[in-house]
Amino acid sequence: MNYTFFDPPADYNNPRAATLISGDESKTYTHTTYLLIKEALYEIKFKEPCGPFKKALLQDNILAVGHQCNFYLFDIARQQHILTLPLNQYFGNIYQKNGLFYITDSSGVHCVSPQGDVHWHNGELGTDGVMIHEFQGEKMYGSGEWSPPSGWEDFVLELATGKPVK
Template sequence: MTISFLEEHDVSLFTRSLLVGADRPGAAIAASVAVGWDCDARLRIDVASAVECICFQAVRMDGTKAYIGYGGRIFIVDCVTEDVVIHQMDGYFSKFYDAAQLQTSGEDFRILASSESELFAFGPDGELRWKTADLGIDGVLVHCVTPTHIEGCGEWDPPGGWQPFILATHTGERIGGGFASQ
């Protein structure tokens, strides 16, 4: 499967389309994502516009799950059943990290997602395994993952005031570094 954001002028043909994040029919579309299969089937996922800060956007595939980080939300779309789960973030979406990218087995999580202050861990079925808040106020980065812990940093004093943190890989519990909001 492939996944990517579409350009505004892209007029590709899709076998199915799905609107996510709309609280009413006819909602404006902020972004569109294309998911393709080897059998030439293509799904267009339209992300409804919302009043939120849009600093970063990213997409990831894990099995049949499409992860879309946009504005202050994470959309998890099952591309087979078209089930959608939305996670509201505290502030803006920042970045996705997948287990393979972090060179970990994927047993504790398959996808990590960061916001301006939080880190979310998602399992193989797209379920939220854990969420850790108060890791920063203007960005959270993950540097490495071991079988026991996640090392990263959160920006507490922009620009450049990054503080390290260490979280338990399995639970997201803070086990060292940094400080929680005062």
């Protein structure tokens, strides 16, 4: 899927309607980013900038977006906000496996269904970044940054629970 995030200039006057994907509670937030996917324009409103990473994925009609300190799910067919998931310090990345989303932040991984159910969260995997390297069978292999800039430690988690494999 091709997409573009862009921050509007201060004097930006959006000539066409954008669909707000960050939920009604975000309408009063002062910061705005737009996401353009083909001909569709989506708006993300947020409180404060907190991280440089951003990514969008489309799974069937579900738009999954990681941006700043949050992860969002939005149903594009129903034009309905599903979830805003606050993350620890910043959004890291989104991964997909078996129809589920795995979202990393500064210290852990969240497992979320397309319906917005958080299946599990493990926030004890790092202090300044978590990466998933691969999924193998019912396990997730990754690493967490514990002592920047080179203190990465590997981990293996059960996909069903997020608990470390012993």
